[in-house]
Amino acid sequence: MNFLKDFFQTINKQRLRTFLTLFGIMWGTATLIILLAFGMGLGDQLKLNFRGMGEEIVLVFGSRTTMPYEGYGIGRPVRFRESDAWALQQNIPQISRIAPEYTTWQAELRYKNLRNSPQLTGVPVNYSDMRNIFEQKGGRWLNERDIEEQRRVIFIGDKLKELLFGEEEAVGKQI
Numbered sequence: 001m002n003f004l005k006d007f008f009q010t011i012n013k014q015r016l017r018t019f020l021t022l023f024g025i026m027w028g029t030a031t032l033i034i035l036l037a038f039g040m041g042l043g044d045q046l047k048l049n050f051r052g053m054g055e056e057i058v059l060v061f062g063s064r065t066t067m068p069y070e071g072y073g074i075g076r077p078v079r080f081r082e083s084d085a086w087a088l089q090q091n092i093p094q095i096s097r098i099a100p101e102y103t104t105w106q107a108e109l110r111y112k113n114l115r116n117s118p119q120l121t122g123v124p125v126n127y128s129d130m131r132n133i134f135e136q137k138g139g140r141w142l143n144e145r146d147i148e149e150q151r152r153v154i155f156i157g158d159k160l161k162e163l164l165f166g167e168e169e170a171v172g173k174q175i
Contacts, residue, residue: 053132054130054131054132057130057131062077062078063077064077085098085099085100086098097126097129097130099124099126099130099131100123100124101122101123102121102123103119103121104119104120105117105118105119105120107120109175110175111165111173111175114163114164116160116163116164123142124142124147125142125143125144125147127142128141128142136161136170136171138169138171138172139155139170141155154175156170156175
């Protein structure tokens with residue numbers, strides 16, 4: 001009992017020290033909880049954002065050489081062809097699907113008096129299965145007939161639809 005009596009007398013005599021100690025413990029605990037919550041929330045959001053890229057997906061890009069090789073200089077472009085993609089799929093049995101992409105920023109899209117120069121990407125039909133792409137009501141993804149007949153079809157994302165069409169329906173319109 002003397003122990004408790006001494007304890008409370010000491011706390012009563014040193015009120016400032018006791019308050020600062022308790023405040024420090026509470027502040028540290030609150031800061032730790034906030035940082036952990038922020039980190040977990042950020043991690044969850046990043047996972048959600050990356051799901052739009054696709055699951056169990058590997059992206060391969062061409063680049064430039066960094067070392068000379070057999071008389072060739074540094075900085076030569078390394079480009080992939082569509083045939084390279086199909087060769088990878090034939091020679092590596094673990095690759096279940098493959099979708100080469102052709103990308104350009106040099107095209108201008110116009111609708112009425114609005115213009116935009118988005119990134120345009122040419123893709124095969126199976127691309128939507130790999131990259132978690134979903135059609136809007138009334139719209140559709142590319143199909144084999146589009147490819148065979150070389151139809152001029154475009155599938156636009158939400159942001160580009162908003163920029164060019166606003167609230168107007170985009171399905172069936174010509175860009």
